[in-house]
Amino acid sequence: xxxxxxxxxxxxxxxxxxxxxxxxxxxxxxxxxxxxxxxxxxxxxxxxxxxxxxxxxxxxxxxxxxxxxxxxxxxxxxxxxxxxxxxxxxxxxxxxxxxxxxxxxxxxxxxxxxxxxxxxxxxxxxxxxxxxxxxxxxxxxxxxxxxxxxxxxxxxxxxxxxxxxxxxxxxxxxxxxxxxxxxxxxxxxxxxxxxxxxxxxxxxxxxxxxxxxxxxxxxxxxxxxxxxxxxxxxxxxxxxxxxxxxxxxxxxxxxxxxxxxxxxxxxxxxxxxxxxxxxxxxxxxxxxxxxxxxxxxxx
Numbered sequence: 001x002x003x004x005x006x007x008x009x010x011x012x013x014x015x016x017x018x019x020x021x022x023x024x025x026x027x028x029x030x031x032x033x034x035x036x037x038x039x040x041x042x043x044x045x046x047x048x049x050x051x052x053x054x055x056x057x058x059x060x061x062x063x064x065x066x067x068x069x070x071x072x073x074x075x076x077x078x079x080x081x082x083x084x085x086x087x088x089x090x091x092x093x094x095x096x097x098x099x100x101x102x103x104x105x106x107x108x109x110x111x112x113x114x115x116x117x118x119x120x121x122x123x124x125x126x127x128x129x130x131x132x133x134x135x136x137x138x139x140x141x142x143x144x145x146x147x148x149x150x151x152x153x154x155x156x157x158x159x160x161x162x163x164x165x166x167x168x169x170x171x172x173x174x175x176x177x178x179x180x181x182x183x184x185x186x187x188x189x190x191x192x193x194x195x196x197x198x199x200x201x202x203x204x205x206x207x208x209x210x211x212x213x214x215x216x217x218x219x220x221x222x223x224x225x226x227x228x229x230x231x232x233x234x235x236x237x238x239x240x241x242x243x244x245x246x247x248x249x250x251x252x253x254x255x256x257x258x259x260x261x262x263x264x265x266x267x268x269x270x271x272x273x274x275x276x277x278x279x280x281x282x283x284x285x286x287x288x289x290x291x292x293x294x295x296x297x298x299x
Contacts, residue, residue, distance in 0.1 A: 008033040009050060009092055015040070017090050020048055020099065028052075036102055046084065047102040050095050062096055068166055069098050071141045079132030081152075081164045103162050105155050108216060109148035116219035119245040121158050125151070125216060126251060127274050128161040129209055134267035137202045141166060144200050146208035147190040148215055188224040189215070193235035193258045203260040206270060210255025217244055247277045 008025045010033075015021050020037045026047075027034040035048045051061055069086035076082070082101035089095050108125065111117070117125075129151060136143065143150070143166050154160035192207035194200060215221050222239060225231040236258055241249050251273060257263045264270050 008035070009052065009095070010035055010048075016048065016097070017087060020046065022048070045102045047100045048097055049100060050089075050097040065096055065098060071139060072136070072166055074139050075136050075141060077132060077135035078160075079128050079162055080135055081162055103152045103154050103164070105153045105157070105160075105162075107149055108151040108153060108161070108212070111153060111156075112148055112216060112219050114219075117158075117216045119217070119248045122213050122216050122248050123251070123274065123277075124158045125161050126209065126213055127271065128159060129163060129212070130267045130270040130274065132161075132163040133202070133205050133209070134271065136163070136166065137205070137267055142200060142202050143205045143208070144195070145187065145191075146205050146212060147187045148212055148221075149187075151212070188231050189221045191235075192260070194260060196232060196235060201260070202267070203263050203265060206255050206263055206265075206267070207257075207260075209270070210252045211239070213248065213252050214239065214241060214244070214256075217248060250277060 010022045023036045026036050037048045069083050072083045085099040150165045152162045190208045190211040192204040225234045241252050254264045
């Protein structure tokens with residue numbers, strides 16, 4: 001679906017670097033623009049992501065974009081958007097842009113606007129996201145901003161959910177409830193407590209997965225608080241999930257612990273937990289504290 005905004009840096013029909021034919025502007029954020037395009041040589045439909053003009057000379061944003069591309073180029077799983085290349089344009093002042101897989105489908109956030117998702121659909125999405133996180137974490141790539149906006153349901157199918165937007169310079173608009181700099185780039189509603197202090201590792205993504213599942217089941221974002229102080233206080237407590245059905249509640253309960261050491265520690269553990277509750281089986285209890293292991297901090 002094309003973006004509602006009246007225009008961007010590029011125009012339909014424009015050819016970028018003599019290779020990529022721009023077809024339409026599909027999304028505009030506080031710092032970036034995403035276009036659907038086509039490779040003239042291969043006829044492959046792709047996405048082109050660029051920084052908006054006012055950020056094109058900001059080395060902080062450029063470094064984030066380069067990092068996103070270089071790390072995720074090595075992640076190859078269809079639950080994670082494919083990154084093909086990072087290039088500099090031959091026009092418009094030589095901006096840096098990413099060439100990525102174009103995924104047809106709606107975001108989980110868009111699906112939530114039509115109403116809550118049932119337990120089975122939430123568990124399907126949980127398995128798919130955990131698979132994508134395992135592939136990325138295996139390459140030491142942590143998402144840091146997992147939320148319904150960054151999960152695309154390929155062809156509208158929850159079983160084909162895809163993770164997008166790892167580490168790119170984040171939207172700084174007030175509506176997005178997003179902050180950049182100081183090590184935190186994420187949405188307050190979904191971010192782990194430690195991210196508010198500028199700390200994050202793979203377990204932070206698992207907390208965000210739990211909060212995303214809460215939002216998906218309820219059909220609305222979890223309440224984040226009216227002020228920064230409210231947010232800090234709320235994040236210090238485990239959210240009330242009494243309304244979630246048994247299997248989903250058991251999973252989410254193991255993901256949204258404020259203390260990272262008390263969560264499931266890796267995407268592989270999430271997948272194993274999902275296997276254990278498949279078919280309506282009773283969820284296992286938490287392991288003894290001595291069996292817990294601490295995940296290595298992210299870079």
